[in-house]
Structures are given as C-alpha cells and as structure tokens.
Amino acid sequence: MEPPPETEEDYFAAAYEEELAMEEEARAAAEAPAAAPMDTAEPSEADKPKGVFDWRERDDFGKRLVPEESRAKTVHDRRKEQKLQAPGAAVPDESVGLLRLPPHNVPSIPVTLADGSRRHAAIARSGTLEMRSSQLLSRPVDEMLREIDEDVVQDDEDVEMTSERGDGALWVDRYAPTSFPHLLSDERTNRDVLRAIKDWDPHVFRKAAPAPPRVPQYRPTQQSYSSQRSSNFSSSGGRRYDAPKRLNARRGEPPQREYKKFSPKKDKKPFVPEAPKATRGDDGRPLKRVILLAGEPGTGKTTLAHVLARQAGYSVREVNASDERSAAKLEDAVRTASSNRTLSSDRPTLLVLDELDGADGQQAVACLVRMAQAELPSKKKSSEKRASLFGLKEEEKTTTKKRKGPPPLRRPVICVCNDLYAPSLRQLRDVALVFQLRKPTVPRRLAQRLRSVADSEGVASSPAALATLADAADGDVRAAIGSLQFAVTASGDRKDAAKVTKAILQAAQSATKDRSADEPELFTRLFKVGEPKPKKINHEDGVKLIPPKPLLVELAQSSAQRIVDGVLENYGKCERRQPDSLDAASKLLDDLSVADQFIGTAFGKDCFSALPYAAAAAGLSAHSLYSVDSPPLMKRPTDRIFRSERQKHSSALCSLDDSRARYGGQLKLGCSVLALDVCASLRRLVLKPGSVRPVNPDLLRQPEREALDNAAGRLAANGLTFERDLSFPKPDEPPRPFKFRLRPDVASVSLFADAAEEPLSDVLRQTLARKVLVEKARRRERAEADKRREQKPIKKRQSVAPVDAETLLKKAAAKVRTPAQPQRRGFSFSSWQTSNKRAPPPKATAKRKAQEQLERASRPAYAVQYKFKKGHTNAVRREVTLEDLLA
Amino acid sequence: MLWVDKHRPTALEKLSYHAELGERLGSMAEDGDIPHLLFYGPSGAGKKTRVQCLLKALYGAGAEKQRLEHREFKTPTNKTIEVTTVASNYHIEMNPSDAGNNDRFVVQEVIKEIAQSGSVLAKTGAQKKGPAFKVILMVEVDRLSRQAQAGLRRTMEKSSSACRLVMICTNPSKVIDPIRSRCLGIRIAAPSEEEIVGVLHEVCEKERLTLPDELAARIAKSSGRNLRRAILALEECKVAQYPFNPSMPVPQPDWEVYIKAIAQDICREQxxxxxxxxxxxxxxxLAKCIPADVILKELCAELVSKLDDELKPQVMACAAFYEHRVQQGSKEIFHLEAFVAKFMVIYKKFMDAMFA
Structure with a gap:
C-alpha cells in the first residue's frame, strides 16, 4: 500500500482527495528551483518516493530554515494544512520552521528528514495565497511569507490542545488529541483508517472518494521486514487485510485450512500489490462496511475513531459497554444514525461501537454482521417511479419491507476492541475491515507529548525524566499521562523542578507495568546464551542501566503450560552440533516430563502453587541445555491442530457409538474401545474389495447383490452410511464429481499416515448409501411393529384402556364413572411403574359379560356418533374420554 | 450386524468362560439383591456382557429393551451439558466422562433423580416381586474426575435403598479407595487363548463355517487375549477369504502397524x-484417540522384542516410569517423547559400546 511511515510522513489528512494533484504541484515547485544553479547539492528527487520532503539539516532548535526551495515547500505545506486546521493557528514567527519537539501551542506535523531524524513543522494558516504550478514562485518567497504572517489569525481556541473541560479533568482527557496531527498512533494506520472512512464519501456526501494510494517500488521487502519484527518495536503498527481476498487468492480453499497451518497468518499472506480492485459496490458504499480497530489498551483506538470521524466530517455517536447493546437497540441506533442529522451539528452521524469484545458484545456483533451484509433496498429510482404511479401505497410497502430485515448500513461504523481474536468477534472479522493498532508509540514521541503537556500545565520538569516515564509506560499513552499527573500532584509544588523530577522518576518506577514478557521474547531469552543486556534508561545524571528481571521471576510470571509447550516446540531448532546432543534432548525431555507432572498435580489436585515450579523446571532446563548464541525465530507453542484433530476424531467416535446404539441396538462401548478395536474392522468389513463390480445395480449378478445387501445390513446395524463429501478437494487430488465418505468418519479415525482407504468406487458407495437408507426404514418399521405387539397385551390387562372407545361407550352408557388413569410417560424411571405393574386379575367374569350384553341391548341412542378411522396422521394425539365429548 | 454383537451371550448361563463367576452372579441375581458392584478387567474380557446378563437375570427380559436418551443438565454456572444415556425401565447407563469437567454434577444429578423416584415406588409398594431398586450403570469410571468420585461416595450410601451402582472400569487403581471399599469388586480376567479359541469355534458353528484350528490359534494369539478383537478378526478373515486358509494373514489394527513402524524407525536411527x-x-x-498408555505399552513391547536381553529390563523400567508420569501429568506427548529419547540414549550407548 504505502511505504513504512519512516519514509512517508507527510500525511495531509483532510486534503486527502487533493493530495495527488497537490503533490504533483509540489514536485514541480520543488524541481523548479533545483534546476536553477542556486543549489548544486540537490539530490535527485526521482529515486525518492513521492512525498518525501527533502529537508536539509540546516535547522537549529527552533530556528527557521534557510534554503529557498525548502521554504517554498513549507509555504506550500501550510497552504495545504489550512484545510486541515480550519480555524487557523497562531504562529509565532520563529516557529515557522522545523522543530525538534512539537510546539505545544501550535498544531504541527511530524516530518522525517532524509537522514531519518524527525522534525516538527508548525502549521500556519495562510491567507488567500494563489498557487498554481505555472505561477509558483513567481513572487519572491519573502514576500509570500510576509503575506502569510500578516494574515495569521490570533485565534487559538481550537488549536490549543487544551479544551475547556475544567480544571478538575484528568490530564488524560484534557490532552486527548482533538485533531489528526495530534494523534500519537502510527501514522500509516491513521491514514488507512481515514481512507476507509472516506471510502464512504460517494454514498454519504455524494462526492468522489479519495484516489487509491500509490504503490511504491520497494514495497515488498519493506513489508516482509516489518511483518517479521516483533510487535513491540514495530513502528509500522497498522495492518490491513481482507479476509475474502485471501480466500480467493488461495485457490478457493476453505478458510479452515488456513487455520490448520501453524504459522501466523500474516507471514503467509503473499504480497499482492494493491491492484485496482473494486472496493465499492454499485450503491456507492464500500464493500467492507464496518471498520474494526483492535489493539492493546492505551494505544489510542477510541481516540483515533473519534478524531478521524470528526476529520472526515461526521459527528460521532458512541455506544460503549455501559450502554445496552441488544440487537434491537443497535438496530435503532443504526437507523437513527443513517436517517437523522443531530440537532447540534449538520453532520451525518458515525457510529462508534466501543469495547465490543466485552461480555455483552456477542449479540451486538451478530446484529452488526447482519446489518453490514444487508443490501440497500431496491433502487430508489424505480421505487420513486412506481411511487409516482401508484401514489402512496407503494411507498408504504417499501417502508414496511425495510422494517422487516435488519437496516442496511448507510454510514460508516467503527468498532473498537482489545482482542481481535475474541471468539465473539469471529463473524465480524470476516466482514469488517480490520486494523490492528500495535503499541505504536515511539517512546520519543510520547516523551514529546509529555513535555508539551507538562509545559502547558506549567510544570517544571526535566526532559530526561519525562523520557524515562515514557519508556516505562511502554506505549500506553493513557498510563503515561496519568502517571505524569499523579507525579506532579504528588510532588506538591509544580514549579520546583527538582521535586517534580524526583516524583516523576518515582512514578516511572511504579508505572512500569508488571507485565510478563512477550512470549516469543521469553523463548528467545530462554534459548540464548547468557543474560540479556540491561536496559538503558536516560536518567538525570547520565544513563542508568536497569538489569533484566531474573529468569526465574520471569518464568514464574508466565503461563507454565505455554512454556512447557513452547520449549517442546522450539528446542529442536536450537540444537548444538555436538556428540551428546541426544543426551541433552533426553535430559530436557525428562525435565519437561517432570514439569508436566507438576502441571498435572496442579490441576488434578487443585494445587496451583505447583505451576511456577513447572515453568521453572522446563525453562531452566532449556536455558542450561539448549541456549545458543543466536537463537532462531521462535515459534509460538501451537498444539491447536492436535487439539482440533483430536476433537474431530473423538466426536466422530462418539457419534458412532451413539448411532450403533440407536440403529443397531448395540451396547455402547466407549470411544477408546471403538478406536482401538472396532473402527479398523468396521472400515474393512464394509465390502470386500473387488467382490462387486462398480456398475449399475440392475446389472449385478445374484451373489453380488447379496454381498451388497449384506454390506448395507452391516452398515445400518452400526449406524454407518455413506454421505456426499462436500468439502473442497485437496490440490493434488484428482477431481471426483461425486465423492462419498463413510459417516461417522470411521475411515479417517482408523487410518494412519495418510494411508489409502480400501478402494471402493463411488458408484458402489452411492448404491450402498441408498440401500442403507432403505434398510434403516425397514428396521424402524420392524421396531415399531414390535412395540405395538408389546403394548397390546398390556392394554388388555389394564382395567381401563383410555382410548378404547367401545368400552368407554359402554361405561358411559352404564353411567359408571371411571377415573381416567393417566398413563405415565416421560422419564424412563417414572414409567416403569405402570408398565411393570402386574395386571389385576381380569374381572370380566361370565356374569359381567352377560351384564354387558344386556346393556348393549338397552343402549340409549346418543347424539354422539363415533367412528374410528384407521390411518396415519401427524396430528398431536390426546386421550379423550367420552365424558369430554358429552359434556 | 457384526458377529461380536450378534453372538454376544445374553444370559449368565450361556457365558463361555469364567463359569464360576457367572454362577456367583446368577445366585446373586436370584437372591434379588445386589450390592454396589465394581467390574474391572482389561478391554475385551467381557465386563459389559456380564453386566448385561446380570441385569437380565435380575429383571427379566424387560432389561433388554433399551433406548437411547439425550439428556441435558444445567450446571450451577448455567452451562448446559448434553449426555447420552441408555436406559431401560430398570436401569440407566451413562458414561460420565462424556460430561468432561462437569461430570461431578451430572453424576450427582442422576443419582438424586433416581433416588427420589425410587422412594416414591417404595411407598406405593408397587414393586411386589423382583428387586425394589434400580441400577445405575456407569462405564469408564476410571476416567471420572476426582471431584466426581468424591461426590459419588456419600450419595452412594444415602441412596442405596433406591438404587445400586454398577461400575465398570479397566483400571481400578484410578478409582478412589472410598468408592472401592463401598463396592464389591469383581475382576473379569481376560480370557486365555484356549478360551478364545473355544469361543471362535462356537461362533463359526453358529455361522456354519469351518474354522481350522491353526487359524483360530493364530487369531487368538494376535488378539492379545482380547475377545472382541479376536471375533472381529475372525469376521474380517471370513470377508477376505472363505473357505479359510490356515496360513492366511490375520488382520491387525492400523494403529498397531503404525506403532510397529515407529519402533522400527527408532531402532534404525537415533x-x-x-x-x-x-x-x-x-x-x-494421540489425535486418533489411541490412549497414551496403550501407545507406550505397545511401543515398549515392540522395542523390547528387538533388543538384546541386557537392555530389556532397562527399557521396561523406563516405560513403566513414564507410564506412571502419563497418569500423573496433564499432556501425554511429553512423556511419550521423553520415553523415546531415553530409549534412544540407552540403545545408542549400547550400540556404541558394542562396536567401539
């Protein structure tokens, strides 16, 4: 997409659409003076990426830059920035240049010079400066500058970072960035997110979206470099990927296959130069309608969302974990956001869903995914036409239609979460445009921010102390500013530099997050000879060295299971070439075994204090036996594949066990017995290979038919059948139009090392599948018939058969009220009473029979006609006594 | 239907071996009262067959009418657990290990439910003849978590008027002592090879086949005294080739072949x-649900068969050691790999000494 931010720091956010054109102008402007002989040392611009400003390092702290062409560009910058900073800025004369630290009272943009050092250019508002490429520098620069300076508006209420939020506000809130240049998060990500929001412009504002970014030449190497770097140093924090694109790019493999592989996805994604592809649908909305920002706390996700939304011309409506986020509420929010403009501003509303991975996020996510996929209702033009033809009725119809489904998104939605891989976000990840914010903040920039905060609070502090604090915060801006406020308050006197410095240093010490090391980092340490180097920290009186945490402490703070797993995973790669390598392996594995024993004890006996010992046993053993000078790249421990495989197989076995019991009436055997003894035999017993020709079943000979019938009977008795395999074929597999597999999947459980299944043609499999179906139906029928035969004698023995209409009729006639005895159903144990009940001796003696005959003769004619129709019905059957009918 | 299922005896008198034990169970059933029972023995010895026979002797043919039930339990944490049970009117069979970590809850719930309905029956006096209790059949008790086992013991005593527990496991040492002391332990030993040969002949007689003695003996030997496996192998032989050829290959489970290949690899290169x-x-x-102890046992047997006598005890001791660790630990792979590494070290040292 773009080069890493070190080489391209000149974002001009608001003026994005014009950037391309402007840049061309800028280049023309810059090259014009370069052609003149006034500066022969001008490096050629051609081999630099566009947009890199060739600042010369002739600036002093806070001094103005001298070279002519540079100044021309500054002016040019300012011109562009005036769109960024609408109200304009007060620019003291001497700050029009490059500063080492960002001026706290003036907005600034960071710029990286050709030698890699960073400067900040103050943003000034210029007046009506006409600038066209042909007329550029037609007037002397000094004149133009003077013009600008005169036009400067002395109005810094919006520029001043301090918003009027009262004295009591936390500094964290008071100095929260309010505009794009103040953001501390990684600039490339900022820009990408802004672009994503701006992608909505055609739909929301009815204007053209920004042009797609250019693709510089050297991109691939840079990309692979930055993706391999460990996260905490990576300054190129943002990453953007498209799930569907990845899917398409890999020959249509199902996404599961992606997960199965060990290596993290980002390494695998081949670099695809951003070809011009359709990111927008026909309706002007981008295809990815939800933006998902993920990152650790304090990396500025929420701030980014708010600032960018405002930057792109939206007003923000935030829904966070404190609000109810049921599906209905969310739909409501989306509806109002897409229809209304708020009273306070004329801007369209952008929805920010904060803290989405929280406990109640799941519902919201599901709802959001549905809304993101919903299409806009059918084209307005046609509906309008029809509306004009048929009057209001059609209008009503469309509105009711709209109400039924989830409302489609008409405005961008930004979701914010900490953990991108939270299970509740799984669906959303595929639909959303994902940006991951790493701890991006270079400590130096954070230190600068602290400094400007301190300055505007009137705190006397030393830059070194602030730098220490920034280091200690480890990328968490919120924590750093919080600690600063705490320190200043604790010092008592904010003017006393010594006191404040001391307090800040103390705060830095306590602010050091008690975090366990990053896992790959820890493993690198385990497998590296010696102790890691002490950390350098700038201190008042020189550099202070902070020794690393003792290995044991670090181990004890990490998860024991991950360490044991990780050591097992990684030790093979750190092998030293030596004769006793096998001994070392054996020793290490023995220690791992001990460690696992501890873990087993910890979880089996609820004795969790054993866990640190497990970590120590594994970690120290690995460190002493397998540390090398330069450890290779560490893999994260992954036994996920193993687990998922095991899960798959054991569920197949369980379902085999169940279906054996259900369809064949076999005893349940348990999974391990099935795996050990039965599965392989079942697979081989299906059909003797070669015994039946793979032809149309009508053409089979008698013995072949018998063999097939036997096979079908055997399959049905074990609850097995063949089913169409709808999974994607493996790349090296010959294409088979109809692929049938045994279900439950006995074959894959019992076959090892990719051994081939017994050959059985798909035609035969299909035939068998049909036969099994028939066989099952036959069995079911037989079972039902058996049941009926069983139930009959019981009914005879019972004194009252509730559905026996004839007896009831008799009873009714005899006006004998017999209490309807409800037959117990339901749980097996409650029903055994009735069925087991010894039937009372039949009372129908001869005497009684005679009486009945008598009754029948003298039966009064009732109005109720009663006819029993035999047949099958799906209706719910209920026992009805004749009394019910008569009442 | 598989022969194993088809020719499974359903009455205590028809059991082909352990006749004495069958008699004892029969007299117990005749008496109409059984204590809590714990059947234990290796796989394929006929534990469950005997339990089913006992149930039939106790309750008559009604115990054979079994149905599958999916039951749901709700834990206090509002998690739903689904367990499949097999039940007749007189008993309920469950595999508590299906419930995973929540087995304690499921076990207690089932017992309580039965204890309650049982007491109702006792009051109404509906049960005139036959035992007045129901049987809870629990399989794979050795996989029951410790908490569940602990939860079982008091419930067992309190509800003994309404139900009896019949438990089945392969490894009684994994059942906690308090439970073992509350049960009558019944050991079902694996059938000897002669007994297996006898059963195979029986089966062939019923199927009207002629089985050469030699083949029967070979099947019995390769089955490792596991009757289920022997009968399955016999059926496979029948499907592969009939009339039988005395020297025809006896099919082996794929996992065994795979372990043999592993053993060969290990011996070839360390x-x-x-x-x-x-x-x-x-x-x-492991992913294909082969238990770790089986892997270890098989691997060890295979390795030992290739070794010099001098090394055998060492390797055996090693295998025993790591099997113990497997039982105590949480993940099997560490211990299995540790065993393999240890074996490699021992073997390599020996080979180096021999050729040096």
Missing amino acids: SPARLVATRDKLYEL
Whole structure:
C-alpha cells in the first residue's frame, strides 16, 4: 500500500482527495528551483518516493530554515494544512520552521528528514495565497511569507490542545488529541483508517472518494521486514487485510485450512500489490462496511475513531459497554444514525461501537454482521417511479419491507476492541475491515507529548525524566499521562523542578507495568546464551542501566503450560552440533516430563502453587541445555491442530457409538474401545474389495447383490452410511464429481499416515448409501411393529384402556364413572411403574359379560356418533374420554 | 450386524468362560439383591456382557429393551451439558466422562433423580416381586474426575435403598479407595487363548463355517487375549477369504502397524531429528484417540522384542516410569517423547559400546 511511515510522513489528512494533484504541484515547485544553479547539492528527487520532503539539516532548535526551495515547500505545506486546521493557528514567527519537539501551542506535523531524524513543522494558516504550478514562485518567497504572517489569525481556541473541560479533568482527557496531527498512533494506520472512512464519501456526501494510494517500488521487502519484527518495536503498527481476498487468492480453499497451518497468518499472506480492485459496490458504499480497530489498551483506538470521524466530517455517536447493546437497540441506533442529522451539528452521524469484545458484545456483533451484509433496498429510482404511479401505497410497502430485515448500513461504523481474536468477534472479522493498532508509540514521541503537556500545565520538569516515564509506560499513552499527573500532584509544588523530577522518576518506577514478557521474547531469552543486556534508561545524571528481571521471576510470571509447550516446540531448532546432543534432548525431555507432572498435580489436585515450579523446571532446563548464541525465530507453542484433530476424531467416535446404539441396538462401548478395536474392522468389513463390480445395480449378478445387501445390513446395524463429501478437494487430488465418505468418519479415525482407504468406487458407495437408507426404514418399521405387539397385551390387562372407545361407550352408557388413569410417560424411571405393574386379575367374569350384553341391548341412542378411522396422521394425539365429548 | 454383537451371550448361563463367576452372579441375581458392584478387567474380557446378563437375570427380559436418551443438565454456572444415556425401565447407563469437567454434577444429578423416584415406588409398594431398586450403570469410571468420585461416595450410601451402582472400569487403581471399599469388586480376567479359541469355534458353528484350528490359534494369539478383537478378526478373515486358509494373514489394527513402524524407525536411527519426526507420529496416534498408555505399552513391547536381553529390563523400567508420569501429568506427548529419547540414549550407548 504505502511505504513504512519512516519514509512517508507527510500525511495531509483532510486534503486527502487533493493530495495527488497537490503533490504533483509540489514536485514541480520543488524541481523548479533545483534546476536553477542556486543549489548544486540537490539530490535527485526521482529515486525518492513521492512525498518525501527533502529537508536539509540546516535547522537549529527552533530556528527557521534557510534554503529557498525548502521554504517554498513549507509555504506550500501550510497552504495545504489550512484545510486541515480550519480555524487557523497562531504562529509565532520563529516557529515557522522545523522543530525538534512539537510546539505545544501550535498544531504541527511530524516530518522525517532524509537522514531519518524527525522534525516538527508548525502549521500556519495562510491567507488567500494563489498557487498554481505555472505561477509558483513567481513572487519572491519573502514576500509570500510576509503575506502569510500578516494574515495569521490570533485565534487559538481550537488549536490549543487544551479544551475547556475544567480544571478538575484528568490530564488524560484534557490532552486527548482533538485533531489528526495530534494523534500519537502510527501514522500509516491513521491514514488507512481515514481512507476507509472516506471510502464512504460517494454514498454519504455524494462526492468522489479519495484516489487509491500509490504503490511504491520497494514495497515488498519493506513489508516482509516489518511483518517479521516483533510487535513491540514495530513502528509500522497498522495492518490491513481482507479476509475474502485471501480466500480467493488461495485457490478457493476453505478458510479452515488456513487455520490448520501453524504459522501466523500474516507471514503467509503473499504480497499482492494493491491492484485496482473494486472496493465499492454499485450503491456507492464500500464493500467492507464496518471498520474494526483492535489493539492493546492505551494505544489510542477510541481516540483515533473519534478524531478521524470528526476529520472526515461526521459527528460521532458512541455506544460503549455501559450502554445496552441488544440487537434491537443497535438496530435503532443504526437507523437513527443513517436517517437523522443531530440537532447540534449538520453532520451525518458515525457510529462508534466501543469495547465490543466485552461480555455483552456477542449479540451486538451478530446484529452488526447482519446489518453490514444487508443490501440497500431496491433502487430508489424505480421505487420513486412506481411511487409516482401508484401514489402512496407503494411507498408504504417499501417502508414496511425495510422494517422487516435488519437496516442496511448507510454510514460508516467503527468498532473498537482489545482482542481481535475474541471468539465473539469471529463473524465480524470476516466482514469488517480490520486494523490492528500495535503499541505504536515511539517512546520519543510520547516523551514529546509529555513535555508539551507538562509545559502547558506549567510544570517544571526535566526532559530526561519525562523520557524515562515514557519508556516505562511502554506505549500506553493513557498510563503515561496519568502517571505524569499523579507525579506532579504528588510532588506538591509544580514549579520546583527538582521535586517534580524526583516524583516523576518515582512514578516511572511504579508505572512500569508488571507485565510478563512477550512470549516469543521469553523463548528467545530462554534459548540464548547468557543474560540479556540491561536496559538503558536516560536518567538525570547520565544513563542508568536497569538489569533484566531474573529468569526465574520471569518464568514464574508466565503461563507454565505455554512454556512447557513452547520449549517442546522450539528446542529442536536450537540444537548444538555436538556428540551428546541426544543426551541433552533426553535430559530436557525428562525435565519437561517432570514439569508436566507438576502441571498435572496442579490441576488434578487443585494445587496451583505447583505451576511456577513447572515453568521453572522446563525453562531452566532449556536455558542450561539448549541456549545458543543466536537463537532462531521462535515459534509460538501451537498444539491447536492436535487439539482440533483430536476433537474431530473423538466426536466422530462418539457419534458412532451413539448411532450403533440407536440403529443397531448395540451396547455402547466407549470411544477408546471403538478406536482401538472396532473402527479398523468396521472400515474393512464394509465390502470386500473387488467382490462387486462398480456398475449399475440392475446389472449385478445374484451373489453380488447379496454381498451388497449384506454390506448395507452391516452398515445400518452400526449406524454407518455413506454421505456426499462436500468439502473442497485437496490440490493434488484428482477431481471426483461425486465423492462419498463413510459417516461417522470411521475411515479417517482408523487410518494412519495418510494411508489409502480400501478402494471402493463411488458408484458402489452411492448404491450402498441408498440401500442403507432403505434398510434403516425397514428396521424402524420392524421396531415399531414390535412395540405395538408389546403394548397390546398390556392394554388388555389394564382395567381401563383410555382410548378404547367401545368400552368407554359402554361405561358411559352404564353411567359408571371411571377415573381416567393417566398413563405415565416421560422419564424412563417414572414409567416403569405402570408398565411393570402386574395386571389385576381380569374381572370380566361370565356374569359381567352377560351384564354387558344386556346393556348393549338397552343402549340409549346418543347424539354422539363415533367412528374410528384407521390411518396415519401427524396430528398431536390426546386421550379423550367420552365424558369430554358429552359434556 | 457384526458377529461380536450378534453372538454376544445374553444370559449368565450361556457365558463361555469364567463359569464360576457367572454362577456367583446368577445366585446373586436370584437372591434379588445386589450390592454396589465394581467390574474391572482389561478391554475385551467381557465386563459389559456380564453386566448385561446380570441385569437380565435380575429383571427379566424387560432389561433388554433399551433406548437411547439425550439428556441435558444445567450446571450451577448455567452451562448446559448434553449426555447420552441408555436406559431401560430398570436401569440407566451413562458414561460420565462424556460430561468432561462437569461430570461431578451430572453424576450427582442422576443419582438424586433416581433416588427420589425410587422412594416414591417404595411407598406405593408397587414393586411386589423382583428387586425394589434400580441400577445405575456407569462405564469408564476410571476416567471420572476426582471431584466426581468424591461426590459419588456419600450419595452412594444415602441412596442405596433406591438404587445400586454398577461400575465398570479397566483400571481400578484410578478409582478412589472410598468408592472401592463401598463396592464389591469383581475382576473379569481376560480370557486365555484356549478360551478364545473355544469361543471362535462356537461362533463359526453358529455361522456354519469351518474354522481350522491353526487359524483360530493364530487369531487368538494376535488378539492379545482380547475377545472382541479376536471375533472381529475372525469376521474380517471370513470377508477376505472363505473357505479359510490356515496360513492366511490375520488382520491387525492400523494403529498397531503404525506403532510397529515407529519402533522400527527408532531402532534404525537415533538422533534428535528422528526424535522430532517421531513426535509428529505420536501426535497423530494421540489425535486418533489411541490412549497414551496403550501407545507406550505397545511401543515398549515392540522395542523390547528387538533388543538384546541386557537392555530389556532397562527399557521396561523406563516405560513403566513414564507410564506412571502419563497418569500423573496433564499432556501425554511429553512423556511419550521423553520415553523415546531415553530409549534412544540407552540403545545408542549400547550400540556404541558394542562396536567401539
């Protein structure tokens, strides 16, 4: 997409659409003076990426830059920035240049010079400066500058970072960035997110979206470099990927296959130069309608969302974990956001869903995914036409239609979460445009921010102390500013530099997050000879060295299971070439075994204090036996594949066990017995290979038919059948139009090392599948018939058969009220009473029979006609006594 | 239907071996009262067959009418657990290990439910003849978590008027002592090879086949005194070729073949690289639900058969040691790999000494 931010720091956010054109102008402007002989040392611009400003390092702290062409560009910058900073800025004369630290009272943009050092250019508002490429520098620069300076508006209420939020506000809130240049998060990500929001412009504002970014030449190497770097140093924090694109790019493999592989996805994604592809649908909305920002706390996700939304011309409506986020509420929010403009501003509303991975996020996510996929209702033009033809009725119809489904998104939605891989976000990840914010903040920039905060609070502090604090915060801006406020308050006197410095240093010490090391980092340490180097920290009186945490402490703070797993995973790669390598392996594995024993004890006996010992046993053993000078790249421990495989197989076995019991009436055997003894035999017993020709079943000979019938009977008795395999074929597999597999999947459980299944043609499999179906139906029928035969004698023995209409009729006639005895159903144990009940001796003696005959003769004619129709019905059957009918 | 299922005896008198035990169970059933029972013995010895026979002797043919029930339980944490039970009017069979970590809850819930309905029956006096209790059949008790077992013991005593527990396991040492002391332990030993040969002949007689003695003996031997496996192998032989050929190959389970291949690899090369390669194979075995102790036992047997006598005790001791660790630990792969590494070290040292 773009080069890493070190080489391209000149974002001009608001003026994005014009950037391309402007840049061309800028280049023309810059090259014009370069052609003149006034500066022969001008490096050629051609081999630099566009947009890199060739600042010369002739600036002093806070001094103005001298070279002519540079100044021309500054002016040019300012011109562009005036769109960024609408109200304009007060620019003291001497700050029009490059500063080492960002001026706290003036907005600034960071710029990286050709030698890699960073400067900040103050943003000034210029007046009506006409600038066209042909007329550029037609007037002397000094004149133009003077013009600008005169036009400067002395109005810094919006520029001043301090918003009027009262004295009591936390500094964290008071100095929260309010505009794009103040953001501390990684600039490339900022820009990408802004672009994503701006992608909505055609739909929301009815204007053209920004042009797609250019693709510089050297991109691939840079990309692979930055993706391999460990996260905490990576300054190129943002990453953007498209799930569907990845899917398409890999020959249509199902996404599961992606997960199965060990290596993290980002390494695998081949670099695809951003070809011009359709990111927008026909309706002007981008295809990815939800933006998902993920990152650790304090990396500025929420701030980014708010600032960018405002930057792109939206007003923000935030829904966070404190609000109810049921599906209905969310739909409501989306509806109002897409229809209304708020009273306070004329801007369209952008929805920010904060803290989405929280406990109640799941519902919201599901709802959001549905809304993101919903299409806009059918084209307005046609509906309008029809509306004009048929009057209001059609209008009503469309509105009711709209109400039924989830409302489609008409405005961008930004979701914010900490953990991108939270299970509740799984669906959303595929639909959303994902940006991951790493701890991006270079400590130096954070230190600068602290400094400007301190300055505007009137705190006397030393830059070194602030730098220490920034280091200690480890990328968490919120924590750093919080600690600063705490320190200043604790010092008592904010003017006393010594006191404040001391307090800040103390705060830095306590602010050091008690975090366990990053896992790959820890493993690198385990497998590296010696102790890691002490950390350098700038201190008042020189550099202070902070020794690393003792290995044991670090181990004890990490998860024991991950360490044991990780050591097992990684030790093979750190092998030293030596004769006793096998001994070392054996020793290490023995220690791992001990460690696992501890873990087993910890979880089996609820004795969790054993866990640190497990970590120590594994970690120290690995460190002493397998540390090398330069450890290779560490893999994260992954036994996920193993687990998922095991899960798959054991569920197949369980379902085999169940279906054996259900369809064949076999005893349940348990999974391990099935795996050990039965599965392989079942697979081989299906059909003797070669015994039946793979032809149309009508053409089979008698013995072949018998063999097939036997096979079908055997399959049905074990609850097995063949089913169409709808999974994607493996790349090296010959294409088979109809692929049938045994279900439950006995074959894959019992076959090892990719051994081939017994050959059985798909035609035969299909035939068998049909036969099994028939066989099952036959069995079911037989079972039902058996049941009926069983139930009959019981009914005879019972004194009252509730559905026996004839007896009831008799009873009714005899006006004998017999209490309807409800037959117990339901749980097996409650029903055994009735069925087991010894039937009372039949009372129908001869005497009684005679009486009945008598009754029948003298039966009064009732109005109720009663006819029993035999047949099958799906209706719910209920026992009805004749009394019910008569009442 | 598989022969194993088809020819499974359903009455205590028809059991082909352990006749004495069958008699004892029969007299117990005749008496109409049984204590809590714990059947234990190796796989394929006929534990469950005997339990089913006992149930039939107790309750008559009604105990054979079994149905499958999916039951849901709700834990206090509002998690739903689904367990499949097999039940007749007189008993309920469950595999508590299906419930995973929440087995304690499921076990207690089932027992309580039965204890309650049982007491109702006792009051109404509906049960005139036959035992006045129901049977809870629990299989794979050795996989029951410790908490569940602990939860079982008091419930067992309190509800003994309404129900009896019949438990089945392969490894009684994994059942906690308090439970073992509350049960009558019944050991079902694996049938001897002669007994297996006898059963195979019986089966063939029923199927009207002629089975050469030699083949029967070979099947019995390769089955490792597991009757289920022997009958399955017999059926496979029949499908592969009939009339039988005395020297025809006896089918082996694929996992056994795979373990043999692993053993061969280990003996051929001892190096860390081989160790890592072996790990993947072990993972595959474990993923296909082959229990770790079976892997270890089989691997050890296979390795020992290839070894010099001098090394055998060492390797056996080693295997025993790591099997113990497997039982105590949480993940099997560490111990299996540790065993393989240890074996490599021992074997390599021996070979080096021999050729040096």
